[in-house]
Amino acid sequence: ARAALRASVQRCERACSAEMALKSLGNEGLFLFSSLDSNNDLYISPEEFKPIAEKLTGRYSPCKVSCEETPDPSGETLSIVAKFQPLLMETMTKSKDGFLGISHIALSGLRNWTTPAAPMSMMFARQFKAFLPPKNKRELGDPWWIIPSELNIFTGYLSNNRFYPPAPKGKEIVIHKLLSMFHPRPFVKTRFAPQGAVACIQAISEFYYVVAFRIHAEFQLNEPPDFPFWFSPGQFTGHIVLSKDSSHVRQFKLFVPNERSLNVDMEWLYGASESSNMEVDIGYLPQMELESSGPSIPSVIHDENGNVMDSRDPVGEPIQFVFEEINWQREISWEEAAQKLEVAMYPFKKVSYLPFTQAFDRAKAENKLVHSILLWGALDDQSCSGRTLRETVLESSPILALLNESFISSWSLVKELEELQRQNEFYSRLADLHLEKYNFPVEMMICLPNGTVIHHINANYFLDITSMKPEEVESSIFSFSTNFEDPSTATYLQFLKEGLQRAKRFLQT
Incomplete structure (x- = not known):
């Protein structure tokens, strides 16, 4: 009887404690607490809190590299050289010194x-076997996918408040090892989708591949006591020429494309919590x-009898290696390979997005409208x-079909x-017509071949109305169709x- 009474008291105490926890934490908070409280005693021990501590600080226990990942110390070695020119501060569009109250300390990293x-x-x-x-x-x-993306529009994004x-x-x-040559804190998986790394074969020979790749990664430039500062290059891309057994690397190159006027996103917190103000800029x-400074070479050289040789000749000069010429049996262009990787990362690129001037030249030749996005x-x-x-x-899919058609x-x-x-008068006029309609951050426009904007909508307004219930939308222009469950589509x-309807009186059919 005494045991039953004690059990009843304990159940009552747990119920009261659970009720207090619910009032204090709310449903979501209590759910998170319960997911850590493995023994259901309503107390989080240091061991139970460890997963959260690791996620918040990033200080995971060192991973154990398996035997398969441990390279053969007698295998070939490759010298990789890093070239880096820092961000041009004057290209940051908002964050000049003193502008918008941005402090020198915030940009110190x-x-x-x-x-x-x-x-x-x-x-x-x-080590480059990962690219096979x-x-x-x-x-x-x-x-x-070398590294699969684990995020999408439904999963959301990873925390900004990490170092x-x-x-x-x-x-x-x-x-990670390659990117650490640039900065000691690379994040191989970005906070936002699409994450990871994707690759495809660009050329094949009897013994070698050329593998083209694209990597999305970012860097954390600050450490405590400063607040997090995220540096996200548009992409890393490149290629590797390696043997099919990965014992030899003929060539390796990785780089951030620099042909556009802006190629880096930067975001930083003004506080210590996830809800703190976030500043954003590009540059x-x-x-x-x-x-690679040259092909990989053996770290240990053997003669024809299997004996270890000196790596230098009798005069003291390093032994020079002669590499056979690779005869490629099949190959595609770099542009085609890059486009395949781009579509893998971004399915919306199943539609061809032409450069601005080319799009209007094509539209004029084909008497079509231009679907133009200004960002x-x-x-x-x-x-x-x-x-x-x-x-x-x-x-x-319905949008892709209509855009392509x-x-x-x-x-x-x-x-x-x-x-x-x-620049020249025609293209300058096209740019003027676009910029007249633009509002931050993104404007979607439907244009005639001569650049006249006949229909446009701002992304913020678009997102606002698609988050409403159909009966709340007043505008008949953007009312919902019953043919699709997704209001955005x-x-x-x-x-x-x-846009097509408005263009009918302008375009000759």
Whole structure:
């Protein structure tokens, strides 16, 4: 009886404690607490709190590299050289000193990053095994994921309030090591989708592959007591020439493309919590590049009898290696390979988005409308201000079909059109017409071949109305269709169709 009474009292105490916890934490907070409280005693021990501590600080226990990932110390080695030119501060569009109250301290991590963390690194050829294709991906241009993306529009994004990257695992290890040559705190998996790394075969010979790759990664430039500062290059891309058994690397190159006027997104917190104010800016990075200084060479040299030889000749000069010429049996261009990787990362690129001037030249020749998107940051890389747009409506099947059938598509940076205003009269006029309609951060437009904007909608307004219930939307122009469950797709389809309808009296059919 005494035991039963004690059990009853304990149940009552737990129930009271649970009720107090619910009042204090709310449903979501209590759910998180319960997920950590493995023994249900309503007390979080240090061991139970450990997973959260690791996620918040990034100080994961060092990962154990398996025997398969440990390179053969007698295998070939490769010298990788880092080239880095820091961000041009004058290209930041908002964050000049003193502008908008941005302090010098907030940008200190950025300003102090002027050289690569490791100008040169020796690596084993076997470490690049991660770039080899799986057995079912050995056709030219058929992409595969080296590091799969784990985020999408439904999962949301990872915390901004972190300083230290988690320990890399598996194929992440070689990419983490390479990016650490630039800065000691690379995050191999970005906070936003699409994460990871994708690759495809660009060329095949009897014994070698050329593998093209694209990597999305970012860096944390600050440490406590400063607040987090995220530096996100638009993308890392490049290629590797390696043997099919990964014992030899003929060539390796990785770089951040620099042909656009802006290629880096930067975001930083003004407080210690996830809800703190976040500042955002973009800028231009002239050079961020890794390249092999030559083919990989044996770390230990054997003679024809298997005896270890000196690596220098009798005169004291290093022994020179002669490498056979590779005869490629099949290959595709770099442009085609890059396009395959881009579509793998961004399904919305199943529609061809032409450069601004080319789009209007094509539209004039084909007597079609231009579906034009004007942004503060790039649409098809991580230095982006159209993240939500590209991950929802622009990759929707009905939208893709209509764009491919009835429009010439293009996207442009505001900065690039501002520069175009100073060029020839026709293109300057096109830029003027776009910039007149633009409102921050993204404007979607339907244009005639002569540049006249006949229909447009701002991304913020678009997101606002698609988050409403159908009965709350007053505008008949953007009312919902009953043919689609997704209001965003339905609304964007109606936007495009309205543009086509308005254009009928202008276009000759």
